[in-house]
Amino acid sequence: MRKVALLVMLMVAIPVFSLSTPAHSGQDRIQAIIEAVDTDELYRYDRTIQDFGPHPTGSEACRAVASFIYDEFQSYGLEVSYEPWEAAGLSSRNVVATLPGETNFAVIISAHYDSVEVSPGADDDGSGVSCVLMAARILSQYRFRHTIRFVAFSGEEQGLYGSAHHARQAYLADEYILADLQLDGVGHAESSQGGSTIRLCAEGASTWITDVAQEVLDIYGQNIDLSIHRNRNFPGSDHQSFLNYGYEGVFFLEYEFNPYYHSAQDTIEHVNFSYLTKVCKLATATLATIADREVSIYLRLVEPERGALYLGSRKLMVLDSHRTMVLGQTLARAQIYTQEDISRVEFYFDGRLRGIAEGQPYEHTYTKLSLFNHVVTAVAHGRQSQDSNELTVAMYNLAPGNWLD
Ligand SMILES: [Zn+2]
Structure with missing residues (x-):
């Protein structure tokens, strides 16, 4: 009895719903x-x-x-x-x-x-x-x-x-x-x-x-x-x-x-x-x-996290702001949602290409001497489109892996 009632309700409800959806x-x-x-x-x-x-x-x-x-x-x-x-x-x-x-x-x-x-x-x-x-x-x-x-x-x-x-x-x-x-x-x-x-x-x-x-x-x-x-x-x-x-x-x-x-x-x-x-x-x-609009590629820098303090790649604490600080080398990692094949992800530090990842994980570690704010940019390239994401990080690395630029 209840099943029949439900079926009747559905039969009534469906046409009403489609009528109320603009064509x-x-x-x-x-x-x-x-x-x-x-x-x-x-x-x-x-x-x-x-x-x-x-x-x-x-x-x-x-x-x-x-x-x-x-x-x-x-x-x-x-x-x-x-x-x-x-x-x-x-x-x-x-x-x-x-x-x-x-x-x-x-x-x-x-x-x-x-x-x-x-x-x-x-x-x-x-x-x-x-x-x-x-x-x-x-x-x-x-x-x-x-x-x-x-x-x-x-x-x-x-x-x-x-x-x-x-x-x-x-x-x-x-x-x-x-x-x-x-x-x-x-x-x-x-x-x-x-x-x-x-x-x-x-x-x-x-x-x-x-x-x-x-x-x-x-x-x-x-x-x-x-x-x-x-x-x-x-x-x-x-x-x-x-x-x-x-x-x-x-x-x-x-x-x-x-x-x-x-x-x-x-x-x-x-x-x-x-x-x-x-x-x-x-x-x-x-x-x-x-x-x-369909989204082809959506890239986000997920490491380092925004609003956190890191020692190298280890998160020490969450900060009460959106700012990010890294003591030591900075590991940048991108996460990608995509409908296309990704050929490569480029990592830029202050506008300069520093690393390319051709497969997972999409990451690069920046080992240069650094002080104060630096801009990290990751760019994913697909066949038709690309997407990028940017993050400003206060980096303090006084023991660089390589002193030369
Ligand atoms: Zn206002």
Whole structure:
């Protein structure tokens, strides 16, 4: 009897489920996502956030903003959780919503929901949080190859504390994060140039994310009306926490400086919602594109670990930061996820090729005299593509294996 009932339920449930999954695929799907970005809804989000008044980390208003974000995420049918963190005498919670994918990879869109002491934070960063909510609302209606995480951090204004915790936990859990798209101050524009330009701050290994955003504009630009101003990386927002742990990320930032920044006048009246809508379209479409992209090679430097102190290849202790220090010779080891044959992995120290590994284990020991910071880079070469990862290590090796360079 129960079996029959279950079968009937399944027969009813399956068609309903497939009807509720949008039929769009590929380009149609991205187009539909762009069109779904809604200015009135962005206004409602940002208005709600600023109406809580100034909401610095630790305040009652900050907790109220967090629960507003939590409830919104939940109403879209996403898995939602609070992620508590403590740092520098502060304690607070990030709000994390997850849309599970089919692979072990994740893509993140993020913003910070705390404000400074005096400011209602409509632009900094109510604008970014509004975009994250909008992306969550729209993308929750679709399914993607990779997992998407929608994250609102706190503790940004005091020192990127919420995101530092999140990135560290992800790193310690061996998470494969493809990219973090951080939006912080994306609602201010006065001139026509300001209203049609977005800064994408990225450099080095993260510039491919800007390239994807540019591809989105090349195809759908007429529906977005925005151009990208490529900036070198500015470390002043939460994407930096991901970079610190060896992940890749970009920082979306308004083109014109906001004169109301960190003041009591950072209110909804000074947010340009047609500009915010454009930025939200670009960020959401870029996120969706990355979330469906196949990953050919994904390389991570796993030794030495970030945030640890080593004596040679032996880990002595875990440090309370992302920094890495090695006393003696440095063993660099790469771990690779790949869909291609790997022909070789190259190891560079301060940009100079020092070792090549043609098979497992992909590692190289650096034996030269070293003092202070050095940059270790590993590059995996497949047949069609390559991937690299970089790590800055404070190396102190006063008894080198070979004094000559
Ligand atoms: Zn900010």
